[in-house]
Amino acid sequence: MRPAIRPAAATDLDPLAALDQVCFGDSAWSAESWAGEFARLDTDRVVLVADEGAVAGYVVLLVPAVTEDPVDLLRIAVAPAERRTGIGGQLMAAALQRCAGRQVLLEVASGNESARVLYRGFGFEEISRRRGYYAGGEDAVIMRWQEKVS
Ligand SMILES: CC(C)(COP(=O)(O)OP(=O)(O)OC[C@H]1O[C@@H](n2cnc3c(N)ncnc32)[C@H](O)[C@@H]1OP(=O)(O)O)[C@@H](O)C(=O)NCCC(=O)NCCS
Known part of the structure; x- marks a missing residue:
């Protein structure tokens, strides 16, 4: 059964922080950071969860009020x-x-092949790199999505 995709509710905070820990380990956001994201749900954050009874995945967007500004896709992960x-x-x-109607930007480690394939499949294109940005020397790849107008 495909999970339902829905906006996060306050009760998702702990399960999301726990799943983030599983998915990102040392790079996981702290409980405080997650609380900070949830505090901004009424302003510039969108958190969507994949709900199968339990939280199976999530995506976090920074959506500036100024519509000319790009949206940042801050995080996406699946159990x-x-x-x-x-x-x-x-x-x-x-x-x-x-x-x-907006641009979406994201940053991904050059070696994160699964994420990069997913992003390219949705039409994200590499627009720049930060060489050796991550500990260990991996590049950060900046990708951009723009809705195709036909
Ligand atoms: C990246 C991630 C979110 C993908 O989630 P997912 O549920 O596995 O993705 P999907 O099953 O929807 O896959 C969609 C497409 O992405 C590509 N893809 C996903 N995982 C892949 C992999 N391991 N290798 C190659 N392509 C992959 C494929 O094109 C796939 O389509 P297909 O299965 O029909 O071939 C998941 O691997 C993840 O949580 N990774 C750890 C967290 C992370 O690195 N997040 C990104 C940085 S913020």
Whole structure:
């Protein structure tokens, strides 16, 4: 069964912080950082969760009030056991639906092949690199999505 994609509710805060820890380990956001994201849900943050009874994945967007400014896709992740079942794609599709008419930027480690393939599949294009940005010397790749107007 495909999960429902819905906006995060206050009760998702702890499960999201726990799943973030599983998905990102040392790079996970702290409980305080997650609380900070939730505090901004009424202003410039959008958090969508993939709900299968439990939280199976999430995406976090920074959506500036100024519509000319690009949206930043801050985070997207899926529980390890649920990957390659289409949930990341579902989350991305739902996120981009909310970004009609705007640019979306994201940053990804050059070696994160699964994420980069996902992003390219949705039409993100590499626009720049920060050489050796991450600990260990990996590049940060900046990618941009813009809705195709036909
Ligand atoms: C990146 C991530 C969110 C993808 O989620 P997912 O649910 O596995 O993605 P989907 O199943 O929807 O895959 C969509 C497409 O992305 C590509 N893709 C996803 N994982 C891939 C992998 N391991 N290798 C190659 N392509 C991959 C494929 O094109 C896939 O389509 P297909 O399965 O029909 O071939 C997931 O791997 C993840 O949580 N990674 C850890 C967190 C992370 O690095 N997030 C990004 C940085 S913020």
